[in-house]
Amino acid sequence: MNRITLLAILLLITSILVSASTITVNTISTASGPSYGVYADGKIIIVAQGAFELQCIENNTIVNTIPLPHDPADPFKVAYDQGYLFVIYQKGPLVVLKDGKVISTYNIPHVGKYPDILTAGKYVAVTASNGYKVYFFTPSGEIGSVSVEPNPQALAYDNYTNTIYVGAYGYNVIDGISLSTMKVTQQIKINATVVDTMTFVPPDLLAVATYNQQVEFINVTSGKVVATASFSPPDTGIFGYSQITYDPADGYVLLSIAHHNDLVAVISTNGEVKYLVTVGNSPNGIIFDPQNNYVYVLNYGSNSISYFLSPNITTHTVSTSSNFTLLYMVVVVIIILLVVGGIVAFRRRK
Known part of the structure; x- marks a missing residue:
């Protein structure tokens, strides 16, 4: 085998390695201001904040829209439970819809600018982000509330112990609410x-x-921080519009770097930032679709949704991340050396 043939083979192998190390990001155009969404019975439901509507996505296509009540406040986040959609507004009401029609409206005191909402067991929980309570609802009405640390703005549900965890603005304590005892x-x-x-x-x-530009992994049994992922400029931008979600297809968590940025971080539970995926402007909500293993990122600033296969499933999908920068530099250097070596060998043969 001569050196030119060897060079060609090495270049081919290198190109295959590069293509296998990248993640392809696709885009869906949406109505104005996509903020947050939820997976619901085979569909992705998103809030198009600027258009005052919900958009339903199936097979990566918008198949339906549901108008929302116009209010001085803006629709913000959505949860799904037993065929009902619960939409919380910023500094506004909680609206409950069934079959595209509003059936109930609730005014939550001190709901604030950064309320969170999620389905937890048989309830839908909503934080009063300018108050000190978490409110619980079912499709039939309000069940009650539980007092927590002031300014609660983040929720997570542990379905193993039927506990909902509540994080707050300005306090270093996370409250765990037993849904058995409330x-x-x-x-x-x-x-x-x-x-x-x-x-x-x-x-x-x-x-x-956290706003400290870190992700802390906490063992809920021991209450101890077991790993930490840290971000430094220019890859910072975690704040109130960011969202983190669990990707069961690969065991990673995915975090939108929402503030003046266009990145989603893919993080392992040992605190390693595996990838930084380039998406649209000001990514807010992140939804995982368990049917197709796609991750959907709602880009508030560019009126679009970026979507890509779960990183450990796909063999060719993300734009360049910091983890791959060194790899690309090494590959480029290898290619240059191989080309120069081939040219030198060719001239010597002449």
């Missing part, structure tokens, strides 16, 4: 004082994203 039964101290978003990682971890 009482705070656990308090976990963290290193930061501003919790922006949380998610539960089975079987016993909380992933807590």
Whole structure:
């Protein structure tokens, strides 16, 4: 085998390695201001904040829209339970819809600018982000409330113990509410004082994203921080509009770097930032679709949804991340050396 043939083979192998190390990000155009969404019976339901509507996505296509009541406040986040959609507004009401029609409206005191909402067991929980309570609802009405640390703005549900965890702005304590007793039964101290978003990682971890530009992984049994992922400029931007979610297809968590940025971080539970995926402007909500293993990122600033296969499933999908930068530099250097070596060998043969 001559050197030119060897060079060609090495270049081919290198190109295959590069293509296998990248993640492809696709885009869906949406109505104005996509903020947050939820997976619901085979569909992705998103809030198009600027358009005052919900958009339903199936097979990566918008198939339906549901108008929302116009209010001085903006629709913000959505939860799904037993065929009902619960939409919480910023500094506004909680609206409950069934079959595209509003059936109930509730005014929550001190709901604030950063309320969180999620389905937890047989309830839908909503935080009063300018108050000190978490409110619980079912499709038939309000069940009650539980007092927690002031300014609660992040929720996570542990379905193993039927506990909902509540993180707050300005406090380094996470409250655990037993949904069996509707009482705070656990308090976990963290290193930061501003919790922006949380998610539960089975079987016993909380992933807590903080304004300190860190994600703390906490063992809920011991109450101890077991790993930490840290971000530094220019890859910072965790704040109140960020969202973190668990990807069961690969065991990672995914975090939108929402503030003046266009990144989603893919993080392992040992605190390693595996990838930084480039998406649209100001990514807010993140939804995982268990049917197709796609991750959907709602880009508030570019009126779009970025979507890509779960990183450990796909063999060719993310745009360049910091983890791959060194790899690309090494590959380029190898290619240059091989080309130069081939040219030198060719000239010597002449």
